[in-house]
Amino acid sequence: MNIAIDGPAGAGKSSIAKLVAKEMDFIYVDTGAMFRAMAYYFLSSGIDTQDEEAVSAGCPSIRIRIEYQEGVQHIFLNDTDVSSEIRKEEVGKNASVVAKYPEVRTKLLELQRAMAAENNVIMDGRDIGTVVLPDAEAKIFLTASSRVRAERRYKELTEKGEDCDLDRIEADIIARDEQDMNREIAPLRAADDAVLVDTSYMTIPEVVAAIRGIAESKR
Numbered sequence: 001m002n003i004a005i006d007g008p009a010g011a012g013k014s015s016i017a018k019l020v021a022k023e024m025d026f027i028y029v030d031t032g033a034m035f036r037a038m039a040y041y042f043l044s045s046g047i048d049t050q051d052e053e054a055v056s057a058g059c060p061s062i063r064i065r066i067e068y069q070e071g072v073q074h075i076f077l078n079d080t081d082v083s084s085e086i087r088k089e090e091v092g093k094n095a096s097v098v099a100k101y102p103e104v105r106t107k108l109l110e111l112q113r114a115m116a117a118e119n120n121v122i123m124d125g126r127d128i129g130t131v132v133l134p135d136a137e138a139k140i141f142l143t144a145s146s147r148v149r150a151e152r153r154y155k156e157l158t159e160k161g162e163d164c165d166l167d168r169i170e171a172d173i174i175a176r177d178e179q180d181m182n183r184e185i186a187p188l189r190a191a192d193d194a195v196l197v198d199t200s201y202m203t204i205p206e207v208v209a210a211i212r213g214i215a216e217s218k219r
Helices: 013-024 031-044 052-061 089-098 102-118 128-132 146-159 166-182 204-218
Strands: 002-006 027-030 064-069 072-077 121-125 138-143 195-198
Touching: 002 013, 002 128, 002 204, 013 027, 013 031, 013 121, 013 204, 027 031, 027 072, 027 102, 031 052, 031 064, 031 072, 031 089, 031 102, 031 121, 052 102, 089 166, 102 121, 102 128, 121 128, 128 138, 138 204, 146 166, 195 204
Parallel strands: 002 121, 002 138, 027 121, 138 195
Antiparallel strands: 064 072
16 A cells, blocks of 8 residues: 655655554655755765756766664665765755756656555655655645744754744745745645645644544545
């Protein structure tokens, strides 16, 4: 069985998907982390992420795999564990930039579909239900207001000791939404048969229960 979760940045897709996967004993495929790993490769290699030709030329040199060690997900880029590095703000912004390039998406699409064909998976991203897994049994579009998403991100960053501005974070989120929804390749949108779940005023257990309920009803 395949569960597809789509939605904008900061909606909590990854956190929720991990919890649902654990409860249902599914494999969690973190597509966002895979795109971040791609972006990290280009940034660390001095490749301008705005240069599509240069990015496309660099794709064949990239190998990405996901491993679980003692229940914790690790992302390996060319055999180097980059799980921490790819979570930086700069990497996240550039992941959204490179995600619009056909060569980048093609690079990851085959691997993602192969994993879904062989396992019960829950996968989250921007176009899982519309492009990557169009035949997924359960599709959810997870969202929240831009302010709520900014507040969540602000709390996360300040707890790490980082100095940040709430209004700036929200402005970045709104700009990223605009970019994701208007890109030419696989824009962010809800699949026609997706169930909308707005998490703005829901607790994490409530969201997990809602998604699990949707999935169980599709079995």
